[in-house]
Amino acid sequence: MSPRTGRRAGESGTREAVLEAARERFADLGYDGATIRAIAADAGVDSALVHHFYGTKEQLFAEAVGFPAVPSEVLAKVMEGGLTKLGDSVIRSILTLWETDDGAERIAALLRSAVANESAMRMLREFLTSAILRVVAIRLEVADAEFRASLVASQLLGLAMARYVFQLRPLASASLEEIANAIAPTLQRYLTGRISSA
Amino acid sequence: MSPRTGRRAGESGTREAVLEAARERFADLGYDGATIRAIAADAGVDSALVHHFYGTKEQLFAEAVGFPAVPSEVLAKVMEGGLTKLGDSVIRSILTLWETDDGAERIAALLRSAVANESAMRMLREFLTSAILRVVAIRLEVADAEFRASLVASQLLGLAMARYVFQLRPLASASLEEIANAIAPTLQRYLTGRISSA
Numbered sequence: 004m005s006p007r008t009g010r011r012a013g014e015s016g017t018r019e020a021v022l023e024a025a026r027e028r029f030a031d032l033g034y035d036g037a038t039i040r041a042i043a044a045d046a047g048v049d050s051a052l053v054h055h056f057y058g059t060k061e062q063l064f065a066e067a068v069g070f071p072a073v074p075s076e077v078l079a080k081v082m083e084g085g086l087t088k089l090g091d092s093v094i095r096s097i098l099t100l101w102e103t104d105d106g107a108e109r110i111a112a113l114l115r116s117a118v119a120n121e122s123a124m125r126m127l128r129e130f131l132t133s134a135i136l137r138v139v140a141i142r143l144e145v146a147d148a149e150f151r152a153s154l155v156a157s158q159l160l161g162l163a164m165a166r167y168v169f170q171l172r173p174l175a176s177a178s179l180e181e182i183a184n185a186i187a188p189t190l191q192r193y194l195t196g197r198i199s200s201a
Numbered sequence: 202m203s204p205r206t207g208r209r210a211g212e213s214g215t216r217e218a219v220l221e222a223a224r225e226r227f228a229d230l231g232y233d234g235a236t237i238r239a240i241a242a243d244a245g246v247d248s249a250l251v252h253h254f255y256g257t258k259e260q261l262f263a264e265a266v267g268f269p270a271v272p273s274e275v276l277a278k279v280m281e282g283g284l285t286k287l288g289d290s291v292i293r294s295i296l297t298l299w300e301t302d303d304g305a306e307r308i309a310a311l312l313r314s315a316v317a318n319e320s321a322m323r324m325l326r327e328f329l330t331s332a333i334l335r336v337v338a339i340r341l342e343v344a345d346a347e348f349r350a351s352l353v354a355s356q357l358l359g360l361a362m363a364r365y366v367f368q369l370r371p372l373a374s375a376s377l378e379e380i381a382n383a384i385a386p387t388l389q390r391y392l393t394g395r396i397s398s399a
Binding site: 114115117118119124127128131132136149150153154156157158159160161162164165166168169170171172173174177181184185186188189192193198199200 | 312313315316317322325326329330334347348351352354355356357358359360362363364366367368369370371372375379382383384386387390391396397398
């Protein structure tokens with residue numbers, strides 16, 4: 004997110020001020036409570052400039068806290084494969100994000116800070132709920148959709164914790180292929196299969 | 202673990218000294234490295250007295266760190282139902298432990314301290330590996346048994362994180378029955394089903 008050539012001097016400082024303001028607002032008010040308007044005011048710029056720099060609130064949040072992806076972008080890609088391949092598509096997209104560059108470190112750092120800090124936890128919980136669980140639920144168009152999405156979240160959260168934070172072997176040393184093959188059917192059932200005994 | 206009537210005066214102080222020594226040794230040397238002999242020496246008592254008070258190293262560890270159960274005892278009970286009901290039996294036993302008394306609080310506190318503190322993390326990782334994953338793997342008698350056990354650990358870890366630490370709705374407010382029904386088939390497949398595409 005470095006400024007492109009041709010922009011005016013000082014843009015990089017302004018971009019950083021917006022990110023700083025965003026981090027503070029999200030930490031203080033949570034994901035739902037923070038607004039682009041208030042973040043812009045804190046940084047002394049216009050809302051339009053915040054949108055110009057960072058796009059939507061979701062995109063700004065991902066950038067500000069180092070979330071390893073913009074969920075709506077990942078979801079759009081994941082849904083392309085259709086409902087029957089959803090589990091496989093979700094786990095492979097997530098693993099691709101987590102396992103490249105500094106993805107694993109970023110997700111571990113995010114989890115650590117959320118567990119250590121109540122405002123970071125609230126921020127992440129609201130983001131997961133508003134930007135992921137509800138969005139997935141709407142797209143699923145089935146009963147219990149939010150419960151289904153939260154089951155998926157539990158398996159993915161546990162995978163991240165076990166592999167990156169606890170580094171529990173042999174899961175921590177398994178290949179992406181082994182993990183994807185093992186976990187895809189779980190996510191598929193949580194999203195579209197039978198989850199109750201009734 | 203308060204002293205029963207009829208024991209000699211000072212027993213309660215001795216028991217507490219053993220627990221204190223155990224907490225320090227486990228934190229310093231991990232679960233694998235700490236020995237009953239060294240813990241006894243630290244507390245100024247005989248190893249036999251430590252065994253008399255707390256049983257095995259596994260039982261002492263569970264008592265010292267507030268682990269919500271002694272894994273080998275839970276496993277023995279879980280295996281009684283046979284391999285075909287393993288998933289259901291595991292999730293119901295775990296939920297029964299987590300949802301009674303201060304179980305949820307204890308598991309959340311354990312996870313928080315492990316994430317915040319490297320020696321607590323090592324201690325818990327070694328305990329999970331030595332007292333649970335390897336024991337389950339031996340009982341399963343299948344290929345990839347440790348990988349299978351670590352997949353189970355990932356789902357249970359994620360459930361604990363999502364429900365008790367993140368308090369992610371609607372998972373956090375779902376009934377035990379809903380959770381058990383949704384997650385039992387996952388654990389069953391991880392333990393005895395097909396987990397690879399090969």
